[in-house]
Amino acid sequence: MIEPVGPSSARSPQQVRRAGVGPAVPVLDLPASWAAARTALRLTADGTERDPGPRVVHADELGGLAVLAAAVGPDTEPVPDVRALDRAGSVAPWMLATLHAVAVEPSLRTAAAALNLHHSTLQDRLTRAERLLGWNVRDPQGRLRLQLAFALRRMHRHPESPPR
Structure with a gap:
């Protein structure tokens, strides 16, 4: 689930479960931003002791992890x-x-x-x-x-x- 995150959001960062944030783009590029946000969402965590890590991940900060995410699918065995x-x-x-x-x-x-x-x-x-x-x-x-x-x-x- 992608949660709204930003200055206009009524939720505090502690209330956000997990959110992938796509880059700001012109309207015609929104599908690519949505896809990037979905990739970023895969790299989020619950932010708990059992699932530590960031609750919010910005796609434009992924770098090479975006390539890695494309290579790891639902049928890929864990290393x-x-x-x-x-x-x-x-x-x-x-x-x-x-x-x-x-x-x-x-x-x-x-x-x-x-x-x-x-x-x-x-x-x-x-x-x-x-x-x-x-x-x-x-x-x-x-x-x-x-x-x-x-x-x-x-x-x-x-x-x-x-x-x-």
Whole structure:
């Protein structure tokens, strides 16, 4: 479902479930903007502990993720990293939110602050998470891998629906 988002919307960002926002275009290009908004919607999350991530995604900020979204369809099998992320998330209620914070924050200290954790507690959680995932999430390559796993997970959770 695409929710209205913008200055004229009566809903606060906390009330928006999930929204894909297409680019502002001339009237004749509205079908392309609608299609881009539907792609952006696939990369949204509920913003909860079980489905962490952005509730609102703007299509013009997707970059290469739009190409990836086109390659991941309803019949596409999840890659092993997505399966590992789901398995890790089933172990502890804090796991996905912790990993998401590590994936999106600029440093482990800011991730710990965003989670209201002491940085040593975050380190302990990451040690456990890395054992479950099978890769290091503390280096740049591991963080990119984690970011891609989250994006792919959202695409699988929200496969493209037919236009209305």
